[in-house]
Amino acid sequence: MTDPATDLATETFIAHRNLLFTVAYEMLGSAADAEDVLQETWLRWVKADLELVRDQRAYLVRITTRQALNRLRTMQRRREAYVGQWLPEPLLTAPDVAEDIELAESMSMAMLLVLETLSPTERAVFVLREVFDVGYDEIAEAVDKTPAAVRQIAHRARKHVDARRPRATASASVTRAAVESFRRAIESGNPQELLDVLAPEIVLLSDGGGVKRAALRPIVGADKVVRFYLGGSAKAGVAIACEHTVLNGSPALAVHLDGELDGVMALHVEDTRITGLYYVRNPEKLTRLESATPLTLR
Numbered sequence: 001m002t003d004p005a006t007d008l009a010t011e012t013f014i015a016h017r018n019l020l021f022t023v024a025y026e027m028l029g030s031a032a033d034a035e036d037v038l039q040e041t042w043l044r045w046v047k048a049d050l051e052l053v054r055d056q057r058a059y060l061v062r063i064t065t066r067q068a069l070n071r072l073r074t075m076q077r078r079r080e081a082y083v084g085q086w087l088p089e090p091l092l093t094a095p096d097v098a099e100d101i102e103l104a105e106s107m108s109m110a111m112l113l114v115l116e117t118l119s120p121t122e123r124a125v126f127v128l129r130e131v132f133d134v135g136y137d138e139i140a141e142a143v144d145k146t147p148a149a150v151r152q153i154a155h156r157a158r159k160h161v162d163a164r165r166p167r168a169t170a171s172a173s174v175t176r177a178a179v180e181s182f183r184r185a186i187e188s189g190n191p192q193e194l195l196d197v198l199a200p201e202i203v204l205l206s207d208g209g210g211v212k213r214a215a216l217r218p219i220v221g222a223d224k225v226v227r228f229y230l231g232g233s234a235k236a237g238v239a240i241a242c243e244h245t246v247l248n249g250s251p252a253l254a255v256h257l258d259g260e261l262d263g264v265m266a267l268h269v270e271d272t273r274i275t276g277l278y279y280v281r282n283p284e285k286l287t288r289l290e291s292a293t294p295l296t297l298r
Contacts (some may be wrong), residue, residue, distance in 0.1 A: 010044050012056050018056075020064045022103075022295045026127045027068040029088035029112045031288045033075065040067045058138055065124055065142040085125040085218070085279055090110040090247040090264050090283040097249040098172070103297050106131045109266040109278040110166045112248075113205075115166060118157055126157040131181030131298055135146055166276065169195070169250075170269040178249045178269045183242040186255075191226050196207030199273040200221040209282030225277065232288040245289075254289070255279075263291065 013020075020041060024034035026268050041063045053059045088109055098104050106112060106127075124143050131149075136154070140147045171176065178197055183194035187219040204225045208214030219228050242253040245264065253265045259295050264286065268276030279284065 001182070003128055006046060007192065008050060009048070011040055012050075013060065014043055016057055016060050018296045020060055020292045021293075021296065022297065023061060023064050023127065023296075024068045024113070024134065024190060025091070026106060026112075026131055027123055028063070028075065029116065030075070030291065031089045031091055032284075033071050034068075037064060037067045037071055042059060058134075061128075061132075061134065062138070063140040065128065069120055069124050069143065072123065076120070083208070084214050084216040085205045085207050086116075087205060087207035087280050087285070088248075089288065090252070090266060090280050091293040091295075092289045092291065093249050093295060094247055095246070098246055098251075099293050101129075101251070103295060105169070107248040107295065108169070108250055108268070109248060110268045110276055113278075114161055114164045114166075118160060121145070122153055122157040122160070125153045126161060129154045130158065130161075145269065166268055167270050170271060172251075174272055175267075175269045176251050178274055179244070180254065181265055182267065182274060183244070183253055186229065186253075187240055187244055189230055189240075193228055194226045194230070195222050197274055199275045202273075202275055202277065204277040204279065206227065206279040207285065209281050209284060211283060212281040214279070214281055249295075261289075 001271055008114070015142070019039065020038055021034055024037040025031060027036055041060065044063050045060060048059070089163070091107075093107070093255070097107065118126060119145055127140055128135070128139045128142065136147045136150050136205050140150045143150065145153070170178070181193070181197040185197060201220070204215065204219040206214035215228065219225055231276050238257045238258075241256045241259075243256065245252050245254050247264060247266050250266060252267060255262045255265055263279055263281035265280075266278040267274050
């Protein structure tokens, strides 16, 4: 016979799983680590006495936050040894994520990279407060701080993020048009077409993880970005094909070289031009592209 308490714990965990994954991913920028955090959360949740838990959702978020904080501190040491630029692990997302403007913005590559500049506790507080609208008392329990301390941390983190977050993204239709123009320019190999769609101050970050070729430092400026892309592909003599996709709630491209997936490219568009390119080539980060990952703020 099955244990009724275990059945109830399982049902509750499944009901909130998408939320818990979203919390963990927002804190870590890694789907693989977020899944590990959920496994650790489940092991602690199934041992809890549910009769003593007043708010099961809050309790689960608290466990997830604590486990994600532990994982984040460990990941910081790993990232110090990472070869080249580190980019978040991209997620294939469903259309409903793109329709939720708040969720899409918080999940974007640009925003996740801003969150990387926060300390682990600042990131946890910012994510819970600004993204998931969790109360200060509840956050205090999750991060083992007083509510007053959490308010101060939230204020400091908000100022830090506001000073670094990208300007407002262009509308969905303008973004799609810019992505399509970029796709055509990449496939045609026409440098002027590329220059027309790239902002002069564009920044390119590429992540090969030491496995695939990537720029070790950011490439800044439209001319340099064009040389990086067209020079590399021309020397290699490969055929480039780009396929439209949606990553982290935003239009993106899957890049194929000679018919094989080479990586995925997230883009940030302001006005009508691309100001940010995030090219993930590390094969270990291309495992969540077969099916959409369900995400939610609630």
